[in-house]
Every structure is written in C-alpha cells, then in structure tokens.
Amino acid sequence: MTTLTVLPSGKTYDAAAGTTIMKALLAAGENIAHKCDGNASCGSCHIFVTEGRKTISRIQKLENEKLDTLVGVGSKSRLACQAVLGEEPVTVELLTFV
Numbered sequence: 303m304t305t306l307t308v309l310p311s312g313k314t315y316d317a318a319a320g321t322t323i324m325k326a327l328l329a330a331g332e333n334i335a336h337k338c339d340g341n342a343s344c345g346s347c348h349i350f351v352t353e354g355r356k357t358i359s360r361i362q363k364l365e366n367e368k369l370d371t372l373v374g375v376g377s378k379s380r381l382a383c384q385a386v387l388g389e390e391p392v393t394v395e396l397l398t399f400v
C-alpha cells in the first residue's frame with residue numbers, strides 16, 4: 303500500500319502498489335480521461351508525476367512513443383495507464399478533466 307496525492311485538489315488516497323496510476327485514480331473516484339481504456343494509444347491519460355517518479359515503473363517503448371506525439375510533454379510526463387505504483391508515495395497533477 304502506498305499514498306497517492308492528486309493535484310490540483312490536494313486529495314490523498316491509499317493505493318495498492320502494483321496497480322497503475324489510472325486504476326488507482328478511477329478507484330478513488332477521480333475523473334481522469336482514459337479513452338483507449340489503458341492501451342497507451344490515445345494519450346488522454348497524460349499526467350505529470352511531481353513527486354515519487356523513481357518509485358513508479360519505468361517508461362516502456364509504447365508509452366514513450368505515445369508521449370512523443372503529445373503536446374505539452376515534459377520531464378514529469380507519464381501516461382497514467384502505463385505507470386505502475388511502487389511502495390513509495392506519489393504525487394500526480396491531473397492535466398485533463400472529463
């Protein structure tokens with residue numbers, strides 16, 4: 303179990319290590335776009351991971367290729383459907399709202 307903090311609201315949730323950030327956000331009742339249902343093909347779940355980047359899973363090829371196609375991507379960018387939580391707390395900033 304770890305802690306997931308969501309910006310800009312500042313709400314904090316308990317989340318299971320080993321789950322994707324997208325699934326943890328949806329389970330917590332947060333609204334995050336996920337048009338392709340987690341297949342790394344739509345880019346709608348783009349978030350910034352502002353704290354805890356080293357504790358989540360590394361970016362894989364599919365995610366990296368999709369991020370390359372998006373506008374506004376930076377060093378904190380991840381696809382919430384591909385980033386898997388570890389044991390340390392993570393803070394994310396939601397960029398799209400549904």
Ligand code: FES
Pocket residue numbers: 335336337338339340341342343344345346347348368381382383384
């Ligand atoms: S839900 Fe489509 S890329 Fe994450």
